[in-house]
Amino acid sequence: MSADLKTIGEAADVTGVTEDTLRFYEKIGVLLEVERNESGHRRYSDRALAWIALVVRLRSTGMTLESIQAYAELARRGSETIPQRREILIEHRDQIAAEARRLSEIVALIDRKVAGYDEILRSGIIPQVSPCEVAPPA
Amino acid sequence: MSADLKTIGEAADVTGVTEDTLRFYEKIGVLLEVERNESGHRRYSDRALAWIALVVRLRSTGMTLESIQAYAELARRGSETIPQRREILIEHRDQIAAEARRLSEIVALIDRKVAGYDEILRSGIIPQVSPCEVAPPA
DNA sequence: CTACGACATGGAGTGAACTCGAAGTCAAGC
DNA sequence: GCTTGACTTCGAGTTCACTCCATGTCGTAG
Incomplete structure (x- = not known):
């Protein structure tokens, strides 16, 4: 629905993970499609947020970040x-x-x-x- | 049935945890009734082994060692x-x-x-x- | 112009649960 | 007597997944 991009603060709110964790996840390569605005701030699309929600669920079932990273890598390809x-x-x-x-x-x-x-x-x-x-x- | 006491090596075999972990568990107080022989070696009774099996199961369900320790403390009382x-x-x-x-x-x-x-x-x-x-x- | 809040980075610190290594003891076998 | 293997202790190191901190930038409000 909403096509607007969310800030990291908003993304943290809607996904239930902290800003630190979002940055950490991005750094280790488990996130997809996180863009930046002119001043270098992260902007999260609905697709990015949906992916984060999936990551959160997979993590909550004990999938390691390493496995999720591999999965994300495939998705990027x-x-x-x-x-x-x-x-x-x-x-x-x-x-x-x-x-x-x-x-x-x-x-x-x-x-x-x-x-x-x-x-x-x-x-x-x-x-x-x-x-x-x-x-x-x- | 068997009333004989087991060594730490045997205990590790039957419980599926390492000797290191058995010593660690004992140190932090999650084990019960682990005795020593004359030369200071640990000897595990069937009850001790049964308790370890319970600990292993509780751990495998995500109960923390802290909670198990509290539970063991109660059992000791x-x-x-x-x-x-x-x-x-x-x-x-x-x-x-x-x-x-x-x-x-x-x-x-x-x-x-x-x-x-x-x-x-x-x-x-x-x-x-x-x-x-x-x-x-x- | 200054302050503020929200963001940025890099790197260090944390907590849980092990896991390992060094150094020593002890009993049995050769 | 010496070696071997199974044990002992103590403390340090590892892994995972965050979490925190110092420092810096940027855009808006007063």
Whole structure:
């Protein structure tokens, strides 16, 4: 919608990252299409902001800045790298999905441990070995 | 079952963390019941190993060593701290569950972006703005 | 003209969680 | 007796991802 370019302050506001982080991200090459005005100040297009939003999301799933940088590098090379980018995304998606499942398993494990505490609290008996201290193998 | 005490090397093998990390964990107080033999070498009981396994799992869900240390401190104080420990676990479980849900949402987001790439690949048309670059609000 | 606020740069500092290296001890094998 | 390997301690070093700071420029308001 809005075609106007945003300052770094505005960009920080809308993306939720600090100005320092935006400069840092740009320096290490994870950002795209950040331009400058006549006095050298950064100007962020909607596309630049959308990219930052993607970066923030990928970071929040544990993707390293190094991997994001590689992805950004492909994006800079143009549309002929779309197949590679697609692959990177799919691989990362699979990793996140696996991580989500792993977390859910640990939720179940913790529930079992809490149940062990509940049992102690209910019966007043402390077992020899704390219940469910260990998880099922891996 | 086995009541024998394990060396740090064996403990590292069965828990999957390095000897250095075991010593580091002990130093900062996240471990319980690590004893020493006559020559000062660490000996890990099954309970100690079970505790390490729990620590590893909590760490792998992003719980900080500081929080784990606090939890271990409570465990050292004995069974009267079971209610507090139970609370800590429940709170952390809720955080993990929320994180699992968040990751699943991002999986869906990435799927939409991949679908955007698929569309480009299929049609050969590159849209003005890359599809699904931005996620739905938070 | 001066002050101010928002920006710029470069480089140093931070915190978390390890990870490594140096130097020493100890028991077992040759 | 000497070597080897597994351990010990202590402190320093590493990595990642920021985060902060000093200093400087620029455009507008008073």
